[in-house]
Amino acid sequence: MTATVPDASAQPAPLLGELDLYLLAEGRHRRLWRVLGANQRDEGVGFAVWAPGARAVRVVGAFNGWDGAAHAMRRAGDSGVWELYVPGVPGGCPYQYEIDGADGITRRKADPCARAAQPAPGTASLVHTSAHEWHDGAWLERRGGAAHERPMAIYEVHAGSWRHGLGYRDLARELPAYVKEMGFTHVELLPVAEHPFGGSWGYQITSYFAPTARLGSPDDFKYLIDALHQAGIGVILDWVPAHFPKDDWALARFDGGPLYEHPDPRRAEHPDWGTLEFDYGRPEVRNFLIANALYWLEEFHLDGLRVDAVASMLYLDYSRGPGGWTPNAHGGRENLDAVAFLRELNDTVHECVPGAVTIAEESTAWEGVTRPAGWGGLGFDLKWNMGWMHDTLAYLAEDPVNRQHHHDRMTFAMMYTYAEHHLLALSHDEVVHLKGSLLTKMHGSDRWRKFAQLRGYYAFMWTHPGKQLLFMGQEFAQPGEWWHDDGLDWDALTGDRPDAGLHRGVQRLVGDLNRVYRATPALWARDSDPGGFRWIDPDDNTRNVLSCIRYDHEGTPFVGVFNFSPVLHEDFTLALPHAGAWTESINTDARCYGGGGAGNLGTVRAVPIPRQGLPAHARIVLPPLAALLLAPRTEEFTR
CATH class of the missing domain: 3.20.20.80 (Glycosidases)
Incomplete structure (x- = not known):
């Protein structure tokens, strides 16, 4: 783009007012982008850049043939800001600042506050004024509240x-x-x-x-x-x-x-x-x-x-x-x-x-x-729980025969969970740089067992105190690690691919976990409240089994039991917080998820006989390498 050099000799009033310059010097100008960068005004553009050590600054671009001779910028007081109004500059026009540096070298620089830029290998900034009309008012009105609740x-x-x-x-x-x-x-x-x-x-x-x-x-x-x-x-x-x-x-x-x-x-x-x-x-x-x-x-x-x-x-x-x-x-x-x-x-x-x-x-x-x-903190709403991620992935990399010696890796996070408001993240960092995919991190070479372990792990994650994050592809057990120049391996879900049904099963499970999670306040409302969680049995290491209860603010319980061994327990005793019928909300061994179909036909019935400090228990089928999530039948639950 080339154009006739506009006349910049007749300058309007300074682009930055005294208050702008004062706030900038104090480091308290919250809407900096409205005064620095390229801002369209009247029939031209006001350019402003902070470069206190510069000997001179010129704005160059397609509007002046990249020759800044006629567009030397002026200092705005002692602020270190240089500014210039240039009439006739169109939207989308590329530009840069030509800076005579304190070291005697002249450099062309992109605008630090530019609102648009050329794609690589281009290095210029672009004049941009938004024309987007928003339609998300209803969303903005209802968002909010404490993130950890x-x-x-x-x-x-x-x-x-x-x-x-x-x-x-x-x-x-x-x-x-x-x-x-x-x-x-x-x-x-x-x-x-x-x-x-x-x-x-x-x-x-x-x-x-x-x-x-x-x-x-x-x-x-x-x-x-x-x-x-x-x-x-x-x-x-x-x-x-x-x-x-x-x-x-x-x-x-x-x-x-x-x-x-x-x-x-x-x-x-x-x-x-x-x-x-x-x-x-x-x-x-x-x-x-x-x-x-x-x-x-x-x-x-x-x-x-x-x-x-x-x-x-x-x-x-x-x-x-x-x-x-x-x-x-x-x-x-x-x-x-x-x-x-x-x-x-x-x-x-x-x-x-x-x-x-x-x-x-x-x-x-x-x-x-x-x-x-x-109160002396940093003030964030949530913190990634990196320790939980490292410990649990290390546990799942172990042979189930050896997991009894590493059982505390699955429970240790509860020792510090309430010190912060946590988010459990299985992020992009875990599936790059030859680390493999989450699926390949599961122990063993048997494909069915790998998928089963991953399904059980996800159920454990959704039941553990803390919010959840999965990187794209993990929701369907992406076979290989992520590479930024390729798309996800969506073909893994197609019917003519090996294990397509298992990949679709993981995808369906993640969707169901999210739906159960959102509908169950016990799984999120008291993530940072010690009263919202208790172990049923954290010490059943010889069988690689864990069980816990989550509670909402009304005291309604939700139970998770996790079997990280390949052994089917057909008569497993599970202590429960009350007698009566419990719904099998999630069984990760269900056939619809690619599992073997072992389970309790959707219902568990507890009798009023105490076990492990709880007033009731049930005898259940606990599938191998699987998790069961149990919700009380509302009509039978009394607090």
């Missing part, structure tokens, strides 16, 4: 490979219907902000305010979110404030020196990912990140953020050996700037976007991740 079963999705080749609008026609059919309450999208390297899955972001153009425009992305909301499905975005890539046209050394990154190289370089870490102690950088979080929540109506790699932010010595880090002012290893940033982030999100959820991927024992910031 609501049902939440999350379907984690990499938008580019759920079905390979689909864009945002294509996904809007297929994804909501599928997620609704499967019974999930939320979709969690892997990062969608623009990133040059597809193999980073979106975790190495170069344009924090721009949805990736690989799948469509920003309005196309809004259309997808709108469609999910209209289907009654919440949308959570994986958000990445822990690091950013070193590409010379993006945030790195933006004005010729450290700006977004920490000036101390020992704190700027991320040793694991070859990226840079943000300087959380600089007010303008904190402002950039917190405003970015609000941008996605407010402009795109998102229902929450999953904050990536929180542990790497919290510790100064994270992945750093002796001499590779410096202690904080108190001599400790905690990154106090990052702690302050995370507290401010969560407080600001909860204040500005009521009903929005923040979720921490935090892999250590940091105390108070989900405690309010005002």
